[in-house]
Amino acid sequence: MKLSNSMAYKSAKEMIFGTALKPVKTKRGLILGGGYVIPEIVPHPRPGSEKTIKSLLREFERANEDALERCVIVGIPAIQIENEHVFQMTDNPQWGMEIAAQTAHQLDEYYEKYGLKCSYRSTIADIRKPDQIDMRNSERTDKIFEAFKYSSKYADIISIESLGGKEIFDYSIIRNDVTGLLFGQAVLGGRDMEWLWTNIVDIAKNNNCIPGGDTSCAHANTAMFMAGGFISKDIPQTLAALSRAISVSNTLVAYECGAVGPGKDCAYENPIIKAITGIPISTEGKASACAHMDLCGNLMAAVCDLWSNEAIQYTDMFGGSSSAVFTEILGYDAAALNSAIELGFQKQFQACLINSDRYRSPHSFILCPDNAWAIGKAVVDNNESLYSRARAAALKSGELMFNDPNLQFTAFEKESLTKYIKELEALPDKEDDFIDMCLKKYSKVKGFKPSSYNL
Amino acid sequence: MKLSNSMAYKSAKEMIFGTALKPVKTKRGLILGGGYVIPEIVPHPRPGSEKTIKSLLREFERANEDALERCVIVGIPAIQIENEHVFQMTDNPQWGMEIAAQTAHQLDEYYEKYGLKCSYRSTIADIRKPDQIDMRNSERTDKIFEAFKYSSKYADIISIESLGGKEIFDYSIIRNDVTGLLFGQAVLGGRDMEWLWTNIVDIAKNNNCIPGGDTSCAHANTAMFMAGGFISKDIPQTLAALSRAISVSNTLVAYECGAVGPGKDCAYENPIIKAITGIPISTEGKASACAHMDLCGNLMAAVCDLWSNEAIQYTDMFGGSSSAVFTEILGYDAAALNSAIELGFQKQFQACLINSDRYRSPHSFILCPDNAWAIGKAVVDNNESLYSRARAAALKSGELMFNDPNLQFTAFEKESLTKYIKELEALPDKEDDFIDMCLKKYSKVKGFKPSSYNL
Amino acid sequence: MKPKSETNKIFTRYDINVEVARQTARKVSEDENLQKVADCIVSGNEDELENLVKSILHIKEPMEIINGGLIAGMKEVSRLWELGVYFLPQVILSSDSMIAGIKLCEQKLGRPMEKKAKVVTHTAEGDIHDIGQVIVNALLNAAGYEVINLGADVPVDDVIEACRIHKPIIVTGTALMTTTMTAFPKIAFGLKQINLNIPFICGGGAVNEEFVTSFDLGIWGKEASQAPALAEDALNGLSWLEMRTKWNG
């Protein structure tokens, strides 16, 4: 695997929602990143429905049908549906397949009857627990690949939210330990992704399916979530920002192994990934309030190709099921963006989205297209190793944060950031040295097995 | 009462979201229509909670608290909370008051502790059923005024969704009878509002409360809802559009009697009202998908001052309670609009919103600012009577629809529209003649009592 | 079918894409006069129909006009509505016309025409959202049932009492508010207590299948247009449980 050494976009100014340098075409002809933004709805089954394959099929049938029907009712021209596997669907790969097959059939019907352009992403659950099993060698690992094989027969796109390095990340995030984030996310997570995605891409190719991409959800979103909003006291916002910058190193690996996008919605690092690779990305923001909060609800649409809601549990609302309601909301968001494209106001519209959240928090600040591009540049300019590029990304984002006087910090956030940057600067330059250091430092972490990462 | 004879705005071009010619200042200093858009969240109690005052107080306490807390968490600078009375709150005016008092207290706390700018609208339920009681003389009528008196002690703003003319409207809407809409909405609804609002404005003044405004929800939204989306077969979209145009005649009456805004969110006729009066308006669009669909989810934000969600039932979602989640969504919508204002891109942003829905349906078409203004102009130019201005509005909107070649119709919609316009043209010019005709024509409608309207 | 505007990025007018080829009503009678009556029904022209029926009553038996013209025409209307050609107001106007026509015939007959059976309809206590019920009333009327219309905001006990008195083949309820739908299980309970196992069709935006099938007698009605077929089943002797199995789940 060759580490990226150049930027797909010459500058952030060229980046805009709806268009990616390398668009992706799905089975029913829908093009992602091909000039307009497409909503991606993610319904989630209700508790209890996972008990039998029959009830789970019925649950997804309803949730997906409601979404498709709502498209026709309000005139949404195109939609992508994502079904994230619940544990049972990957643990019984046959289940995942039956649901994928049913969904593909539903899409076909709407495509035939109404001309609704639609595609389907199936996201396999990473059921490997780094601290409990050998990541490359366990029954659960086998099941994951089986699930990929089965689901890719029917899905347009396959994805995963992989868990490599999670044991070290979890240990570090609650200890203010940015070294541990580098090690867990970039070194371990990146290695796990390389191994995983080499295999996934093969499977996808064999089944004429699109290898979508991965996310550092397990790490950077945990950090974002814990940093929370303006009354949380879990971790400082600045640490979440650094975790996000670092995550580029591992998430990028999926594309370096042959994934072509669209990137997973929950990968808030996707603007940086798009700047480097030119692949189409799915992002989520304000409508994902249904699942978790972030402080960049508008900003995240600035360079999206698909616009998503993270995951909405199926339930009844006055206006129809939650799946229908959120499809409608996403559909209108996309319509406004596409309207801007059609009118030639996309740059002005983008500016409004960015300006809404640029200084709302350190985490949102680094995801603005200009900063995202700059961080991407640091990544490709320091491509000696997964480690070196992650460290460069973190340092760059620190620099950016400190240099913009409009970005405000609480005293604690600022203090912490100063400490993180000092710590990062003091780290060894070579990945090998860094790994040696970390293997020692984290040897006592419960369940950490270097062999899981071939170390 | 003098019928409006001039436009507050010289042209539609001057109309923009966030700013109204006649801003309104609420108790804690929050200014509505004073330069930026404010989210208005409307939580609705869960079934069962209405059983006792204790459980209802607790329900609203939670829903309101979640909304306020979410503002602080994600940094929303200002919010208006609306509580629409459920039947029990108006039927027992004391209940409505206790909830208003509790809410005012909650707002005070957040204002003191965090500086969150906030206000409270209490909307009394119109519990008069035109076909079953005398609108001006019944126990229920008394209770409504009592509820206004009690709630206005604590609320910043009071509103109602009045039901005058509903019996004739309901009869007519399912019979494709545009004459009945004119009679029910403009003649009867307008007369009811005049009587109602003369009293409400007095009560508000006595309690240092703002008389907000009314809506033709009972008529035009029922029509909009029945016209539905692209697979409904209840009534033609063109009839919903005419019902909307007509509704201006009655909704306007509240302001002619002294209401000063903000107009009620569910009044989709508000852009026209704003063009005529210059008052600040609340509107709803995409986020009100949680309550009902419309085909103008983006468009409705084009000239809004408050941006609302209609009503969201309290429930748990992954990301928090539905009240918190929708506050966050509305908050981001408002942030993008305010960002456009700050950047000076408000006209471009507005164009994107309008372009998204302009040709989505006949109903959305007539609510675009240019058309809204033109309809408003027809209203003030034909102000001999409630009837004449409603008829002029309907004819004008028909003309607009027919004259724009980009607006598409189904064959049935077009046929129907042709028929409605012919029917409207053939009607008498004088209101008295029209009333005579209608009193005869609708005498057999079950429960219709002309005395309810002093006819 | 293939998409009409492959390039439309903002919205798609699916209604225009799929607009049903506009079928017209079929001929229902060889008899010129009866066909004219049916035509009036199909076009929903009440005034014209009344004049027509008055004049034909001189030359035809009332029951012949009812069966061969009025009801035959209404059947065509129902067919067009089910095909998606007709919209609701067209059905209502036709139904109004038919009722007016039948009234004239009944005057001539000197007795009311026999209805298929009685049905009771209502909108839940505390709820004034009755448009759904109004539609149901019109459709059941048009299908030949005697509709005992209790109106909106009807107390639980009044519904039970009406059922006790009228012994309808079905009772319907409409609720659009989650705070009012709770009346339905109470009504069902009350009916069972006096041994009236009447199928209780519940509809309206607030209720869903899960809720309505959570109490005995309840059958969920999704669309008002299902009301006549539901009544038909009850008329044919299906129990509430059989009806639920057929329509729900």
Place this chain on the structure above:
Amino acid sequence: MKPKSETNKIFTRYDINVEVARQTARKVSEDENLQKVADCIVSGNEDELENLVKSILHIKEPMEIINGGLIAGMKEVSRLWELGVYFLPQVILSSDSMIAGIKLCEQKLGRPMEKKAKVVTHTAEGDIHDIGQVIVNALLNAAGYEVINLGADVPVDDVIEACRIHKPIIVTGTALMTTTMTAFPKIAFGLKQINLNIPFICGGGAVNEEFVTSFDLGIWGKEASQAPALAEDALNGLSWLEMRTKWNG
């Protein structure tokens, strides 16, 4: 307090508006050495603390160091955390340091220091979202409990078995998925069947008060920071029902 930026239209940084005046830790001991130990705990510096404890152990009794330095320092940390001055990582690092210090003292003592009581913690079967549990572990540890940490994705029977063996004063569960939280009532049922009426504190994003209080033994835990106080109540002999009344409802 008055709003800081009356004109900010887009967002307000409430965190900056309300940032708590940065209090510092108070002095906990007159003894210079013990105060140094406490300072290390407060700053969460594990390496320095270990060196310090090693050297002081030559001149002080282990139990004196534990009580007068380590635990006293940790109490200050808890106070700052409750005041909103300290963030979670600061608490965790302090707790790590304290544990390391206690270990050294125990070596000198020649026996483990006595813990307050045993607690069992786990994350629900099928669920790998265990950060909530990790926080709970650290806080309970820091508060002097012996934590039997069963980890994530723990089968129902394993939780029951662990309770049977360890007889903890409380058992905790974390579930972030609505599809996994269903394990909790099963565990509660299993515990009752073998007559273990252990307060079962359930937390995690998926569960709410309503759900957790719908089964016996269940007490809803909103914030991980409540865990030590909950354990304290159990230690003081409160039954699960008394605890539920106090913490929920």
